[in-house]
Amino acid sequence: MKELSTSHLLGIKDLTKNDIQIIFSTADSFKEVINRPIKKVPTLRDVTIANLFFENSTRTKLSFELAQKRLSADIINFSASSSSLNKGETLVDTANNILSMKVDMLIMRHPHSGAASFLANKTKTVIINAGDGTHEHPTQALLDTFSIREKLGSIKEKKVVLIGDIKHSRVALSNIFALQKLGAEVMVCGPTTLIPKYMSELGVKISHNIEKALKWCDVANMLRIQLERQQIQYFPSLREYTHQFQLNKTLLDKVDKPITILHPGPINRGVEITSEIADSEHSIILNQVENGVAVRMAIIYLLAGSINRV
Ligand code: CP
Numbered sequence: 001m002k003e004l005s006t007s008h009l010l011g012i013k014d015l016t017k018n019d020i021q022i023i024f025s026t027a028d029s030f031k032e033v034i035n036r037p038i039k040k041v042p043t044l045r046d047v048t049i050a051n052l053f054f055e056n057s058t059r060t061k062l063s064f065e066l067a068q069k070r071l072s073a074d075i076i077n078f079s080a081s082s083s084s085l086n087k088g089e090t091l092v093d094t095a096n097n098i099l100s101m102k103v104d105m106l107i108m109r110h111p112h113s114g115a116a117s118f119l120a121n122k123t124k125t126v127i128i129n130a131g132d133g134t135h136e137h138p139t140q141a142l143l144d145t146f147s148i149r150e151k152l153g154s155i156k157e158k159k160v161v162l163i164g165d166i167k168h169s170r171v172a173l174s175n176i177f178a179l180q181k182l183g184a185e186v187m188v189c190g191p192t193t194l195i196p197k198y199m200s201e202l203g204v205k206i207s208h209n210i211e212k213a214l215k216w217c218d219v220a221n222m223l224r225i226q227l228e229r230q231q232i233q234y235f236p237s238l239r240e241y242t243h244q245f246q247l248n249k250t251l252l253d254k255v256d257k258p259i260t261i262l263h264p265g266p267i268n269r270g271v272e273i274t275s276e277i278a279d280s281e282h283s284i285i286l287n288q289v290e291n292g293v294a295v296r297m298a299i300i301y302l303l304a305g306s307i308n309r310v
Pocket of ligand 1: 056057058059060061131137140264265266
């Protein structure tokens, strides 16, 4: 079995190009499995996984759960709102209590950037980051790049633009790292106030004009305005944002070339993208969700090899 260079998945920054290629080829096999009449393999019958979600999730939580079930792992689900965190228990105590029940792997979504790395340093278990604050969302970037590879044949030398709220997006940073490691050219596009200054140090192109960005790209990954993470107002109104940065038919007709369209979800239909475009033939949004299960199966399977080594 091919091995990853890491015992955890904390961020794409820590992965090598070879790691990503191993994850993709393993996900190719699991995608074949989940399309069979019997969608399950007995591979992780002896493994117990806890899903720790301290922040809301639909796709990531359900996709991880399904991936674990398809691999025959035992799973337990932890929800912050009904836990003893409300009584003052720390994150590390919560994790160590769960691990005492002979749990082998923790998958965690947390509102604070760095929470997954913190827990990896404080516990002896395999950790998978399911999104930490505005930092990284590595499994999302892996399923996004896997889906682009599936649609276009490869990532190398493709031009990919991330459009929207780059500042508050963990999907953006993970996608930038993954796309660059795989040889794509990356651009970010949005209002000046929603593009952090450090972007220029990451070797990405920057645009504030969606029409020019679309003329440049092969792939557009549309990001939601993360109102829940904004402490101040970054643009005059949602109406003005929509007027300047919405992906819609009028704009795509003007650009007049096929562009593969992604969105990590949840979509705010009629804000960053119209329904017509989200549901169009060039959109691979639901392929992303399908591929998420195979990619997460691959990551869990590959990291299960590290369970007795951390
Ligand atoms: N893409 C994504 O992370 O969606 P959820 O917040 O629903 O998990």
